[in-house]
Amino acid sequence: MSSVTPIAPTPVAPVVVRGHSRRRRINRLGWNLLGLCVFAVMVFPVYWMVATAFKTGPNIFSYSPKWFPIPATLANFGDAIHRDYFWRNVGNSLIVVGVVVTFSLVLAFLAALALAKFRFYGRKAFIVVIIAVQMVPLNALIIPLYITLSRADQVNKLSGVIITYMTFVLPFTIWTLRGFILGVPRELEEAAMVDGTTRFGAFVRILLPLVAPGLVATSIFAFIQAWNEYIIAYVLLSSPEKQTLTVWLASFTTNRGTEWGPLMAGATLTALPVVVFFLLVQRRIAFGLTAGAVRG
Amino acid sequence: MPEGATAVAVAESDFSLASRRRPRWSRHRIAGATAPYALLAPAAVVIGAVLGYPLYLIARLSFEKYGLFELIRHKGTWIGLDNYTEIIHDSQFWRVLLRTVAFTVVNVSLTMVLGTAIALLLVRLGLFMRYLLTGALVFVWATPVVVAVDVWRWMVDPQFGIANWALTKLHIGDFVRHDWFVNPWSGFAVITALVVWGAIPFVAITVFAGLSQVPEELIEAAQIDGARSRNVFREVTLPLLKPIFVILTSLSIIWDFQVFNQIWIMLDQRPSTDYFTMSVYSFVESFRISEYGLGSAIAVVMVLIMLAVTFVYVRQMVKAGEVH
Numbered sequence: 254m255s256s257v258t259p260i261a262p263t264p265v266a267p268v269v270v271r272g273h274s275r276r277r278r279i280n281r282l283g284w285n286l287l288g289l290c291v292f293a294v295m296v297f298p299v300y301w302m303v304a305t306a307f308k309t310g311p312n313i314f315s316y317s318p319k320w321f322p323i324p325a326t327l328a329n330f331g332d333a334i335h336r337d338y339f340w341r342n343v344g345n346s347l348i349v350v351g352v353v354v355t356f357s358l359v360l361a362f363l364a365a366l367a368l369a370k371f372r373f374y375g376r377k378a379f380i381v382v383i384i385a386v387q388m389v390p391l392n393a394l395i396i397p398l399y400i401t402l403s404r405a406d407q408v409n410k411l412s413g414v415i416i417t418y419m420t421f422v423l424p425f426t427i428w429t430l431r432g433f434i435l436g437v438p439r440e441l442e443e444a445a446m447v448d449g450t451t452r453f454g455a456f457v458r459i460l461l462p463l464v465a466p467g468l469v470a471t472s473i474f475a476f477i478q479a480w481n482e483y484i485i486a487y488v489l490l491s492s493p494e495k496q497t498l499t500v501w502l503a504s505f506t507t508n509r510g511t512e513w514g515p516l517m518a519g520a521t522l523t524a525l526p527v528v529v530f531f532l533l534v535q536r537r538i539a540f541g542l543t544a545g546a547v548r549g
Numbered sequence: 550m551p552e553g554a555t556a557v558a559v560a561e562s563d564f565s566l567a568s569r570r571r572p573r574w575s576r577h578r579i580a581g582a583t584a585p586y587a588l589l590a591p592a593a594v595v596i597g598a599v600l601g602y603p604l605y606l607i608a609r610l611s612f613e614k615y616g617l618f619e620l621i622r623h624k625g626t627w628i629g630l631d632n633y634t635e636i637i638h639d640s641q642f643w644r645v646l647l648r649t650v651a652f653t654v655v656n657v658s659l660t661m662v663l664g665t666a667i668a669l670l671l672v673r674l675g676l677f678m679r680y681l682l683t684g685a686l687v688f689v690w691a692t693p694v695v696v697a698v699d700v701w702r703w704m705v706d707p708q709f710g711i712a713n714w715a716l717t718k719l720h721i722g723d724f725v726r727h728d729w730f731v732n733p734w735s736g737f738a739v740i741t742a743l744v745v746w747g748a749i750p751f752v753a754i755t756v757f758a759g760l761s762q763v764p765e766e767l768i769e770a771a772q773i774d775g776a777r778s779r780n781v782f783r784e785v786t787l788p789l790l791k792p793i794f795v796i797l798t799s800l801s802i803i804w805d806f807q808v809f810n811q812i813w814i815m816l817d818q819r820p821s822t823d824y825f826t827m828s829v830y831s832f833v834e835s836f837r838i839s840e841y842g843l844g845s846a847i848a849v850v851m852v853l854i855m856l857a858v859t860f861v862y863v864r865q866m867v868k869a870g871e872v873h
Binding site for chain 1: 582584585586588589591592593595596599600602603604606607610615620623667670671673674675678679681682685686687688689690691692693694695696697699700701702703704706708709711714746749750803806807809810813814817818828831832835836841844845848849851852855856859862863866867
């Protein structure tokens with residue numbers, strides 16, 4: 254701003270600003286009102302889920318909707334968590350997600366180091382593969398994955414699901430981690446070595462701590478992706494005690510209809526860890542996804 | 550591979566200057582040359598196993614008859630291009646393809662236009678309102694798709710859904726016990742609303758971040774030169790944000806073209822043929838009718854379309870990767 258203002262004739266500027274300022278304030282008010290409307294539209298479905306989860310039965314099944322969950326009740330949550338297999342399915346989700354994130358993070362970190370720190374023959378080809386495979390729809394891959402796993406007798410087992418989740422978690426994790434490692438200036442490590450640290454020391458004391466937030470962010474995002482996955486778990490896990498939470502949500506809808514109260518409570522519980530984690534890392538990852546565009 | 554070796558190898562490459570002075574093939578040099586491959590190997594093996602092999606298998610399956618019998622026998626029967634000729638001569642396939650393309654175009658356009666509009670709105674908001682709206686966007690973004698579908702299913706429930714009640718109250722029509730999914734047009738309208746609602750936050754927040762990186766000097770210079778705000782947007786802001794728009798549009802196309810969960814769960818896991826998109830069609834052929842060969846052929850067509858459409862995106866990402 255400072256580089257431009259001097260060019261504008263100074264005597265005129267204040268007058269123009271004052272003339273604009275009232276119209277501006279009215280404009281600002283208009284924009285804020287519009288913003289409030291957009292806010293209401295966007296947030297309403299989320300609000301409606303949580304509100305329904307806390308409502309009593311008669312208030313849910315009422316022909317004129319009740320806007321607020323008064324009187325509030327925890328009955329729906331109680332119903333949801335005391336349902337068959339809820340805790341088993343929470344456990345399944347945690348096992349699958351935990352193993353997938355751990356494995357892919359270790360593999361991806363090594364691969365990302367190679368891509369970020371070395372120039373070698375085949376590097377570009379690998380990058381092309383990593384990006385291109387992320388374009389392949391999961392729905393297309395589920396057919397061969399199912400057939401392969403059924404040959405290996407891995408259908409209806411968590412191990413089969415864990416292996417298949419690598420298809421979408423690993424390429425994404427490699428790509429994101431590579432970005433984070435590139436974000437650490439090379440000079441820092443070099444400076445540490447000039448100051449007498451060993452190469453290993455520079456890696457442990459400089460690179461690792463600086464990449465650590467990136468590692469955390471990436472693992473959380475991998476967690477979210479695996480936690481939210483539905484199709485693979487739906488196809489591979491047929492018995493109720495083996496299923497994950499996203500598949501479990503379907504059990505609220507039967508031939509007799511849907512139990513909306515408990516379903517909304519279950520949905521809230523399923524979304525909760527994701528939302529919490531997401532709020533922690535959203536800033537880092539949002540820019541990671543489009544980093545190429547901004548830099549290019 | 551032991552951590553220590555990794556670290557040494559990493560440091561090695563950083564000090565290429567030192568090694569350039571002695572261009573002999575010392576043990577360190579060889580370690581430095583093989584290190585990247587050693588680091589890459591585990592991930593490459595896993596990717597080959599969980600992505601490479603399935604991709605090969607789906608291509609092969611699309612040339613085979615692979616039904617229940619073959620599934621039990623663990624072996625398909627080679628039938629050449631029969632699966633492909635069958636889907637090409639199937640009018641259902643063309644309808645589904647057309648429907649998927651139309652669905653993608655509508656959803657991507659709506660997402661991009663509304664997302665950009667909200668980003669431009671965010672710039673004009675007061676600080677408090679901006680935080681409030683950003684917070685809402687992040688919440689929507691964080692909502693798992695499966696959860697979102699259930700919530701929307703509840704909102705359009707024929708009997709107790711709030712949508713029917715509100716539309717009736719607003720005298721838009723008589724929506725008492727109106728089932729949105731009897732007519733596929735209104736059914737797809739609901740699904741579009743759900744998809745666009747879920748996709749807007751990513752676009753809006755990313756474009757907003759891009760907008761805040763546009764140098765203010767450029768905009769002010771244009772204003773001083775007498776450009777109107779609409780022209781400033783078109784001539785200054787848009788060109789600068791073009792790379793972001795390319796990526797966002799490509800990602801939206803990728804996501805919307807393969808929409809599955811929203812349709813599948815919204816319609817109680819048994820959508821009628823009117824609701825088939827490519828991914829639903831291929832899924833039903835495979836896992837409901839057990840024609841895995843035919844389902845694979847449809848999936849292969851889907852993958853090829855996907856790769857062709859996103860070629861620009863892949864190229865841009867690779868180029869960005871090459872800058873470093």
